[in-house]
Amino acid sequence: MTAPMKTFRQRTAWIAWIAYPTLAVALCLGLWEALVRINDVPLYILPKPSDFLARLVVDRTTVLAQALATSVSIALGFGMAVLVAVPLALAIISVGTLERGLFPVIVFLNIMPKTVIGPILIVWFGVSPAVAVFIVFLMCFFPILVDSMSGFRATDPRLRYITRSMGASAFQTFRYVRLPAAMGYIFAGMKIGIVKAVEGVIIAEFIGSSAGLGFMIMRASSFMDMELMFSGLIATALVALVFNGAMLAAEKFLMPWNRPRHA
Template sequence: MATMARQVPKMGVTLASDRVIYPLIVLLLFFAAWQYGTGLFGIPNYLLPTPSDFLGKFVSDWAALSYHFASTAYVVLLGFLIATSISIPLGLAIASYPSLRRNAMPLFVFFEIIPKTITAPLLIVWFGFGFSPRIALTAVMTFFPILVNSIAGFSSINPRLGLITRSMGATPWQTFRLMRVPAALPHIFSGMKIGMVYAVAGCMTAEFVGANEGLAYLILSASSFMDTALMFAGIVATALLGMLLTGALLALEKWMMPWRNERS
């Protein structure tokens, strides 16, 4: 037992190094090759800026980058929360009533097939410029993957288990809270992680079509001045936003499903 106890911290350190240190080393090697490769092959900075050029923009243009970063993050979070608050209860309803699934799902699939990029100008006509069309497009793009995974999660329990729990004296609320929700959570979080990626993409699409703030607006403004270093800085900031929000979602997943951590 003492030997096993000594091995557990070692395994934790090894896992931490595998997840953090090694990817960081690969990233640093990639940036080093980029930094010296552009000069080696004679690529001009106005076409492909070096990492030192666009990372320096986070210092020289910090005020602009932080402002537009916060604007995009606000739209992504609000659109994601709206889509989540609608799609999960709707997924439960569709999973609980087969007639609703037969009648409603073809309609949702029809609207999902429509490319969302062509609906962005229509949303601007309806809601005008500002946060409203961006939030609406973000919520629309996030809605479907969370809905589909919520339906799969709430449908994953064998109905006979509900009969068994009721025969043992459990109330419908206890069956739902202690059996159906825990079984559905892995599917729901899978859909939410996909939806978070779609939320960032939807917000950027709306900003490209029509916005006066946000990271996509910053990238478009920088392109009009041929400031490729600032454009790359905006792209990196967008990637960082997606990583931060996905990391927060992973932390929430671990907190809400502690039994998966114990199993792993």
């Protein structure tokens, strides 16, 4: 026998990994369903899971189209935030004057609630997905910037002695040492950013968009369409789940050296 045999427990581990959460969710929904039925709560107060899950299936094309619009806003805003924040973090760390000059501005913008800029954006862009993209950008930008800065600072200064003794150029030091060393920090910022992005995109779509799940939920609200609002809630959670999963997959792919968290 060459390969070590996996035990029965190891081979069936994934079943438990899926079964337990599924069971927990099913129990919650079942309890919800039962309580609403027993107490005869009217639909316009609280829909049963069977109501809005059925609605989700019936209106799947609409919900899917809106979820897609929301996802595009998240992807654009988030992507732009990464593309601007990471190089800016490196520039700020590398140039002392930039750090002293920009840091107060960054702190101010970071503590400012980003959604207050919504009405202004509506004036600039009209009621359009651009408002959502911009708010997503602002929401993710600061955590990514701040964590990237910590990342680029994290290299032990004595490591510079070692790379200099190798005759490394500034670019080589960046490419072989500083960037990979900062990756963990950059990902930490991106993981915070993506959570904020989902939150921001929905609020932005509430106030100033003609598409997306936030827009759909807001419109359903004006029609008192409880089923569709709850469907939108589930769809939003699923979008968040997909983006989070994509982040974790990207992290695993780009940082294969990362120590397993549960080991």
